[in-house]
Amino acid sequence: xxxxxxxxxxxxxxxxxxxxxxxxxxxxxxxxxxxxxxxxxxxxxxxxxxxxxxxxxxxxxxxxxxxxxxxxxxxxxxxxxxxxxxxxxxxxxxxxxxxxxxxxxxxxxxxxxxxxxxxxxxxxxxxxxxxxxxxxxxxxxxxxxxxxxxxxxxxxxxxxxxxxxxxxxxxxxxxxxxxxxxxxxxxxxxxxxxxxxxxxxxxxxxxxxxxxxxxxxxxxxxxxxxxxxxxxxxxxxxxxxxxxxxxxxxxxxxxxxxxxxxxxxxxxxxxxxxxxxxxxxxxxxxxxxxxxxxx
Amino acid sequence: xxxxxxxxxxxxxxxxxxxxxxxxxxxxxxxxxxxxxxxxxxxxxxxxxxxxxxxxxxxxxxxxxxxxxxxxxxxxxxxxxxxxxxxxxxxxxxxxxxxxxxxxxxxxxxxxxxxxxxxxxxxxxxxxxxxxxxxxxxxxxxxxxxxxxxxxxxxxxxxxxxxxxxxxxxxxxxxxxxxxxxxxxxxxxxxxxxxxxxxxxxxxxxxxxxxxxxxxxxxxxxxxxxxxxxxxxxxxxxxxxxxxxxxxxxxxxxxxxxxxxxxxxxxxxxxxxxxxxxxxxxxxxxxxxxxxxxx
Amino acid sequence: xxxxxxxxxxxxxxxxxxxxxxxxxxxxxxxxxxxxxxxxxxxxxxxxxxxxxxxxxxxxxxxxxxxxxxxxxxxxxxxxxxxxxxxxxxxxxxxxxxxxxxxxxxxxxxxxxxxxxxxxxxxxxxxxxxxxxxxxxxxxxxxxxxxxxxxxxxxxxxxxxxxxxxxxxxxxxxxxxxxxxxxxxxxxxxxxxxxxxxxxxxxxxxxxxxxxxxxxxxxxxxxxxxxxxxxxxxxxxxxxxxxxxxxxxxxxxxxxxxxxxxxxxxxxxxxxxxxxxxxxxxxxxxxxxxxxxxxxxxxxxxxxxxxxxxxxxxxxxxxxxxxxxxxxxxxxxxx
Numbered sequence: 001x002x003x004x005x006x007x008x009x010x011x012x013x014x015x016x017x018x019x020x021x022x023x024x025x026x027x028x029x030x031x032x033x034x035x036x037x038x039x040x041x042x043x044x045x046x047x048x049x050x051x052x053x054x055x056x057x058x059x060x061x062x063x064x065x066x067x068x069x070x071x072x073x074x075x076x077x078x079x080x081x082x083x084x085x086x087x088x089x090x091x092x093x094x095x096x097x098x099x100x101x102x103x104x105x106x107x108x109x110x111x112x113x114x115x116x117x118x119x120x121x122x123x124x125x126x127x128x129x130x131x132x133x134x135x136x137x138x139x140x141x142x143x144x145x146x147x148x149x150x151x152x153x154x155x156x157x158x159x160x161x162x163x164x165x166x167x168x169x170x171x172x173x174x175x176x177x178x179x180x181x182x183x184x185x186x187x188x189x190x191x192x193x194x195x196x197x198x199x200x201x202x203x204x205x206x207x208x209x210x211x212x213x214x215x216x217x218x219x220x221x222x223x224x225x226x227x228x229x230x231x232x233x234x235x236x237x238x239x240x241x242x243x244x245x246x247x248x249x250x251x252x253x254x255x256x257x258x259x260x261x262x263x264x265x266x267x268x269x270x271x272x273x274x275x276x277x278x279x280x281x282x283x284x285x286x287x288x289x290x291x292x293x294x295x
Numbered sequence: 296x297x298x299x300x301x302x303x304x305x306x307x308x309x310x311x312x313x314x315x316x317x318x319x320x321x322x323x324x325x326x327x328x329x330x331x332x333x334x335x336x337x338x339x340x341x342x343x344x345x346x347x348x349x350x351x352x353x354x355x356x357x358x359x360x361x362x363x364x365x366x367x368x369x370x371x372x373x374x375x376x377x378x379x380x381x382x383x384x385x386x387x388x389x390x391x392x393x394x395x396x397x398x399x400x401x402x403x404x405x406x407x408x409x410x411x412x413x414x415x416x417x418x419x420x421x422x423x424x425x426x427x428x429x430x431x432x433x434x435x436x437x438x439x440x441x442x443x444x445x446x447x448x449x450x451x452x453x454x455x456x457x458x459x460x461x462x463x464x465x466x467x468x469x470x471x472x473x474x475x476x477x478x479x480x481x482x483x484x485x486x487x488x489x490x491x492x493x494x495x496x497x498x499x500x501x502x503x504x505x506x507x508x509x510x511x512x513x514x515x516x517x518x519x520x521x522x523x524x525x526x527x528x529x530x531x532x533x534x535x536x537x538x539x540x541x542x543x544x545x546x547x548x549x550x551x552x553x554x555x556x557x558x559x560x561x562x563x564x565x566x567x568x569x570x571x572x573x574x575x576x577x578x579x580x581x582x583x584x585x586x587x588x589x590x
Numbered sequence: 591x592x593x594x595x596x597x598x599x600x601x602x603x604x605x606x607x608x609x610x611x612x613x614x615x616x617x618x619x620x621x622x623x624x625x626x627x628x629x630x631x632x633x634x635x636x637x638x639x640x641x642x643x644x645x646x647x648x649x650x651x652x653x654x655x656x657x658x659x660x661x662x663x664x665x666x667x668x669x670x671x672x673x674x675x676x677x678x679x680x681x682x683x684x685x686x687x688x689x690x691x692x693x694x695x696x697x698x699x700x701x702x703x704x705x706x707x708x709x710x711x712x713x714x715x716x717x718x719x720x721x722x723x724x725x726x727x728x729x730x731x732x733x734x735x736x737x738x739x740x741x742x743x744x745x746x747x748x749x750x751x752x753x754x755x756x757x758x759x760x761x762x763x764x765x766x767x768x769x770x771x772x773x774x775x776x777x778x779x780x781x782x783x784x785x786x787x788x789x790x791x792x793x794x795x796x797x798x799x800x801x802x803x804x805x806x807x808x809x810x811x812x813x814x815x816x817x818x819x820x821x822x823x824x825x826x827x828x829x830x831x832x833x834x835x836x837x838x839x840x841x842x843x844x845x846x847x848x849x850x851x852x853x854x855x856x857x858x859x860x861x862x863x864x865x866x867x868x869x870x871x872x873x874x875x876x877x878x879x880x881x882x883x884x885x886x887x888x889x890x891x892x893x894x895x896x897x898x899x900x901x902x903x904x905x906x907x908x909x910x911x912x913x914x915x916x917x918x919x920x921x922x923x924x925x
Binding site for chain 3: 277
Binding site for chain 3: 327355396
């Protein structure tokens with residue numbers, strides 16, 4: 001018996017632990033940021049010091065509490081109408097998370113459905129869907145969402161519709177490609193050999209393999225949804241009325257940027273942290289789930 | 296006269312300290328000026344590593360742990376980078392294994408040859424190109440001027456290998472390392488390539504270290520040969536002697552496994568597994584002995 | 591042959607544009623939102639409103655409206671803007687050069703910055719500081735162009751007032767230029783004073799547009815360089831006595847450029863799309879800015895014209911990128 005010197009070889013760690021290590025710091029940092037965001041959104045009524053809609057014109061445009069002229073009652077200052085900036089930031093997180101969740105899920109649902117259809121049926125159905133995707137992607141996305149939101153009118157529905165309509169193609173393209181690849185793989189042929197119909201194959205074989213891909217895309221999509229919502233708010237066609245949104249605060253802040261720069265700067269920080277959080281989460285998830293599935 | 300290449304007691308290890316594996320275990324060989332020495336062994340025997348070590352092109356995780364490599368009396372291991380770069384491609388050249396991937400795909404072959412000539416010999420553009428034409432004629436490429444304008448993907452594998460041979464001999468090297476140059480070619484092309492290499496060697500007076508696993512090739516072109524296994528030299532000498540009266544059981548086994556025109560195919564016997572295992576076991580034992588000796 | 595595919599793409603352009611036109615048209619008509627209602631002055635009678643509606647042809651059935659508009663488009667008439675009362679064609683023609691110049695400047699900046707970053711990154715390959723480059727690129731990539739615009743506006747326009755934050759040029763400066771390509775024309779005719787003033791206004795929006803794109807290019811290029819450097823021909827180049835910098839620049843770079851242009855070039859349409867918001871943020875008078883106003887005012891003819899313009903630009907850019915890839919990769923040319 002040959003001594004191959006394997007005594008010192010390390011025992012392979014469990015797959016999940018290896019995966020978590022692979023996900024690396026990105027996964028944790030991303031998850032932490034997203035968790036904080038969701039927490040703030042859920043606990044808004046408990047966390048906000050003031051009513052975000054309450055105006056106090058005597059205390060308009062106050063700088064943050066730590067700078068000269070600031071007021072301890074308003075930690076991050078007030079806007080032109082005397083509304084508490086901190087409270088508005090917190091409640092804006094609520095809107096952002098709500099929009100992100102709903103819009104991303106809807107976009108995913110539509111995109112995945114169309115992608116599966118195109119990828120598994122092939123032929124002229126695939127051609128038609130691909131043409132549709134191409135035409136859709138010839139639109140400038142920002143413009144398209146602005147057009148949609150403008151014509152549908154202000155409100156949460158239009159924002160969500162705009163995001164979904166613009167970005168479902170992201171899911172569709174990827175799912176279509178992946179479906180086509182998976183269908184060519186051996187296990188799909190094996191499934192066909194034992195008599196599984198197309199629907200069965202999709203459900204039992206393809207969908208489970210798409211899960212890691214979709215989860216990653218969802219995380220990215222939520223980051224994008226937040227950005228689109230910000231854009232629409234900035235342009236003035238997002239949720240109605242006084243409802244605080246980061247984009248709306250930026251738009252107001254832009255007007256008085258020389259006098260009260262913090263009103264524009266603070267929402268930007270919130271947005272950046274949220275988007276980076278979703279991106280890192282998506283990256284970490286991809287690194288975690290991909291190699292496990294593909295090897 | 297100083298030998299073209301002297302390798303003495305070379306030790307090369309791969310990997311990090313804990314899981315380091317020895318690839319070369321005290322290998323020694325000598326190639327005299329103008330000599331053609333074959334370096335034979337199975338895959339994993341370490342022959343490519345030896346060639347790479349001579350060229351100073353070991354992979355990032357490999358390191359020379361002992362021994363010397365002298366080129367015309369100069370120490371290659373201790374040499375500084377700029378000095379080595381002056382030698383490589385000029386006085387020491389490489390004929391690589393895979394002609395399909397060894398040429399830059401986006402440059403015309405003429406440009407690649409000329410660049411080499413201008414880099415080492417400081418020729419003018421015009422002189423470099425006419426020299427390139429001469430080189431292509433030496434390797435029996437018809438219509439050299441037309442071929443200079445071609446891209447690698449427009450040429451057959453055999454033609455690409457000729458270009459690589461031409462590039463190896465371009466600057467009149469004293470040592471050429473041929474790393475299994477015929478392995479990726481089919482048999483009819485192999486013969487032509489071997490004839491070419493021999494002819495060029497005679498014209499330029501170079502010494503050749505011919506790395507191969509094919510004893511037939513060694514018999515045809517190599518005056519002397521060295522048998523390498525598990526990083527150790529098992530046998531060496533004049534090819535005619537070694538092949539006629541092999542001393543080491545491994546050499547004998549290799550011969551028995553090599554197809555010959557004067558022997559029926561049924562007489563072929565693969566190298567016995569037990570023999571190989573024993574040789575590896577011996578090698579590992581030597582490793583542990585030397586590790587114990589140094590610690 | 592690759593050229594055949596290019597011809598095929600060219601042939602597919604008109605149907606794609608028609609598709610775009612149809613979708614836009616339908617979307618605008620089918621969903622609620624009445625442009626006439628937005629522009630009526632107080633005190634208008636019902637008859638006035640009807641006359642206005644008829645003037646813009648909005649009282650006809652939708653299908654008829656579409657064919658009327660389409661027919662006009664084919665003869666070069668893009669209609670009249672409802673909010674600005676000028677020919678859509680003239681409006682677009684007046685503002686398009688501004689956006690094109692901005693996009694061009696941004697692209698040049700992005701390509702330069704991206705290439706330098708990638709080369710630095712590949713130089714540091716395998717060393718500890720490499721993650722710094724990768725991390726920096728990741729952050730720059732995550733922040734979209736309009737956020738960069740806001741950040742740059744805050745930093746260099748307000749907090750450290752270095753640069754102007756609105757308009758294309760100071761109103762006081764006298765411009766007697768023939769075309770609307772202010773920057774190009776002033777550079778070509780040697781009016782460097784004007785060019786300087788123009789650049790002062792363009793630099794912040796251009797950098798905002800360029801940063802995410804440059805990060806994307808840097809990431810793709812660095813990955814391509816790394817992959818190409820591991821290929822056989824690059825390793826064998828070392829056996830020829832070439833130094834690593836030489837191999838990176840002269841052997842590996844031309845190869846790495848191909849996937850970079852293929853993957854990254856496609857994203858250049860994102861840069862163009864970004865002009866919509868960035869121009870708005872800096873009050874820069876290009877078609878992006880105009881588009882937002884058009885939408886807010888429900889100015890159908892202008893919206894249609896602008897979306898068609900963007901679509902044409904997108905398609906042209908994609909085609910140009912594909913042509914560039916064919917030029918760079920000799921393997922694609924010979925089929």
